[in-house]
Amino acid sequence: MAVVRSSPAGAATRRRRRLLTRRDKLVLALMVGIPTLVHVGLVWVPALGSIALSFARWDGIGGLDTIQWIGTLNYRQIFTIYPPFWPAVQHNIIWLAFFIVVPTVFGLFLAVQLDKQLRGSRIYQSILFLPVVLSLAIVGFIWQLIYAPEQGLINNLLGRTEQGNLIDWLGNPKLNLWAVLIAASWRHVGYIMILYLAGLKSLDPTLREAAAIDGANEWQAFRRVVFPALKPINVVIGVITVIESLRAFDIVYVINKGTNGLELLSVLVTNNIIGEASRIGFGSTLAVILLVVSLAFIIPYLVVYFRGSFSRELR
Amino acid sequence: MARSGMQLPPSASGSGLQLSRRDLLRVLGVAGAGVAIASCGSDSSGGGGSSTASKEVTVGSNASDAVPKKAYEEVFAGFNKATGLTAKVNTVDHNTFQEQINSYLQGRPDDMFMWFAGYRMQFFAERGLATPVSDVWEKVGANYSDALKAASTGVDGKQYFIPFYYYPWAFFYRKSVFEKNGYQPAKTWDELVALSKQMQKDGLTPIAFADKDGWPAMGTFDYLNMRINGYDFHINLMGGKESWTDPKVTKVFDTWRELLPYHQEGSLGRTWQDAAKTLADKKAGLYLLGMFVGQQFQGAAADDLDFFAFPAIDSTIGTDSVEAPIDGFMLSKKLQNEEGAKKLLEYLAGAEAVNTYLKSDPNNIAANTTADTSGYSALQKKAVDLIGSAKHISQFLDRDTRPDFASTVMIPSLQTFIRNPNDVAGLTKKIEEQKKSIFAG
Numbered sequence: 001m002a003v004v005r006s007s008p009a010g011a012a013t014r015r016r017r018r019l020l021t022r023r024d025k026l027v028l029a030l031m032v033g034i035p036t037l038v039h040v041g042l043v044w045v046p047a048l049g050s051i052a053l054s055f056a057r058w059d060g061i062g063g064l065d066t067i068q069w070i071g072t073l074n075y076r077q078i079f080t081i082y083p084p085f086w087p088a089v090q091h092n093i094i095w096l097a098f099f100i101v102v103p104t105v106f107g108l109f110l111a112v113q114l115d116k117q118l119r120g121s122r123i124y125q126s127i128l129f130l131p132v133v134l135s136l137a138i139v140g141f142i143w144q145l146i147y148a149p150e151q152g153l154i155n156n157l158l159g160r161t162e163q164g165n166l167i168d169w170l171g172n173p174k175l176n177l178w179a180v181l182i183a184a185s186w187r188h189v190g191y192i193m194i195l196y197l198a199g200l201k202s203l204d205p206t207l208r209e210a211a212a213i214d215g216a217n218e219w220q221a222f223r224r225v226v227f228p229a230l231k232p233i234n235v236v237i238g239v240i241t242v243i244e245s246l247r248a249f250d251i252v253y254v255i256n257k258g259t260n261g262l263e264l265l266s267v268l269v270t271n272n273i274i275g276e277a278s279r280i281g282f283g284s285t286l287a288v289i290l291l292v293v294s295l296a297f298i299i300p301y302l303v304v305y306f307r308g309s310f311s312r313e314l315r
Numbered sequence: 316m317a318r319s320g321m322q323l324p325p326s327a328s329g330s331g332l333q334l335s336r337r338d339l340l341r342v343l344g345v346a347g348a349g350v351a352i353a354s355c356g357s358d359s360s361g362g363g364g365s366s367t368a369s370k371e372v373t374v375g376s377n378a379s380d381a382v383p384k385k386a387y388e389e390v391f392a393g394f395n396k397a398t399g400l401t402a403k404v405n406t407v408d409h410n411t412f413q414e415q416i417n418s419y420l421q422g423r424p425d426d427m428f429m430w431f432a433g434y435r436m437q438f439f440a441e442r443g444l445a446t447p448v449s450d451v452w453e454k455v456g457a458n459y460s461d462a463l464k465a466a467s468t469g470v471d472g473k474q475y476f477i478p479f480y481y482y483p484w485a486f487f488y489r490k491s492v493f494e495k496n497g498y499q500p501a502k503t504w505d506e507l508v509a510l511s512k513q514m515q516k517d518g519l520t521p522i523a524f525a526d527k528d529g530w531p532a533m534g535t536f537d538y539l540n541m542r543i544n545g546y547d548f549h550i551n552l553m554g555g556k557e558s559w560t561d562p563k564v565t566k567v568f569d570t571w572r573e574l575l576p577y578h579q580e581g582s583l584g585r586t587w588q589d590a591a592k593t594l595a596d597k598k599a600g601l602y603l604l605g606m607f608v609g610q611q612f613q614g615a616a617a618d619d620l621d622f623f624a625f626p627a628i629d630s631t632i633g634t635d636s637v638e639a640p641i642d643g644f645m646l647s648k649k650l651q652n653e654e655g656a657k658k659l660l661e662y663l664a665g666a667e668a669v670n671t672y673l674k675s676d677p678n679n680i681a682a683n684t685t686a687d688t689s690g691y692s693a694l695q696k697k698a699v700d701l702i703g704s705a706k707h708i709s710q711f712l713d714r715d716t717r718p719d720f721a722s723t724v725m726i727p728s729l730q731t732f733i734r735n736p737n738d739v740a741g742l743t744k745k746i747e748e749q750k751k752s753i754f755a756g
Binding site for chain 2: 057059060061062073077081082083084147148149150151163164166168169170171172173176255256257259260271272274275276277278279
């Protein structure tokens, strides 16, 4: 302190210090610094580590000197001789498309219905929201009971539990992805519904009144007035849907560890790295590919969103 | 976690924070305290280990299910009483234990840990994560057959494993169903196919089958390969020394395809427990599984359970191999108490320990040939004969080969075969390509 005061630049420093005391600076530095460090330590270091390991072969035993560097061999093998890879990419895309279409539309529909002040709408709301409270792993367990071939609910209702006519919901690779998507949507719909409902509740009622006065019918009012006003919610839901689709993992993992028609990129990463397999390099390569795919979706989305909304707000 | 935590303090000082000396000291003090606590922790456990070195042996246990857990508690209580040492058991969930084994053995493992014989054991021995126990084998070797000794031996010729119990795989069936329909156990492949046809005519599912979890079908592959091509070829194939595109392997899949129509449909969506239920409900005639299938049979149904060995396919090979996974014990590399751990191994290799164990968990067979078998059920006695007559004991596909190959290649490949049994050439080519890339490392 004494040193600062007697220095030639003392006046200038003092003036600046009035705005921001030393204590403030420290607090600010800590507030910015700690999250930055956490972020760097938990996001950037592992991400860069994965990228480095994606060029290596390593079983995780022994020190870092036991890592063999093999260039892009992992990438070449994944693209050429690793049979689950392309199905996994395809399933992730199907997952995303399905999530954008089915639960989103249905969730919006439910939200609009619940917004109409129906009797007992709180009860419906709670029932529909209940699955969101469950983790996807538990959703997987519940739906396994429903889909089981001989003991399952659906096959028993349909009377198709005998050899020769049973429907193998989770074992038939042509069916199981759709069966799982329905289970996952069962949960996701509630989430979408609650978000849209919040948006609808916060909507200025005068907008609708104005539309009604102008002679718009209910569909027109929704299509031209309400839905456009929900744009911020749509953006949030778009981001959530992309994230949920790319990180989909637990439900297929509890069902069959992500094999036989339920391959997803996230499961392939886990199957290779976790457990005794310990193909750390190979799994890291898959993780890097998943990272690239995620960035390809998320960066353009965020760029468009932030550019649009910031410039509008600033004006 | 620990690694990223460690990286925080150095980068904190490097990121241009202007700390006063007092703040700095405070931060250092906190960090120092942390280090002190951490070192205290390691010191006290290390120090504790050495001060009671002669008394305490730590044991890593994967016996997390209620029945085996209780059975082991009694075994270790017997050890404590017999030797005056203390076995300190650290039980971890079975699957978690298996999944974390790599990091467990590299971290601060217990002196002794429960593990499996065969390639799964040799792998860790070769990577220097296990302590050889040949000196223990010199004392207890007489208790075991040669096949068990071979299954306990690493590639360097030293023993690394003490077997405790095993359970054979075979075709299980209900005696009452066989009596009612006048069925006979199949001794040859043709008899098995004929029996399946007859069962189908009688309205039974001939062979219960489930492969949702990916591993049960491995048992069928193992047996077919050992019956058609012999034990040595099977083990070499598992060890990556034979090619999967070899016509011998093609023949295994071709033979399997012949039997697939008699397998229960929808196997890829079914767990083994559900398949076992169809056997218990007398809807299915046969089920190829390990003896743990008995867990799904209670009371009178349990006494009704019987099995026959996987039938011979090539008469020159016969039924000389039995698939019987062996569970037992190994010593980790970083032993706190080598002498005590070896004493514990000797105790576990004795008849008394396994007798105590099987009293509480009778779903297995003692590996020790001097164990008391008078309390065995008829099924257990038959299993002893089956294994006793075997020239070779295989450990199951995922224990006889590299774990990464078994889990990331063989599970999806066998499921692909079950789904589409007609493209064997394409399938074996893909397996071979992946095998080469995995065994290269």
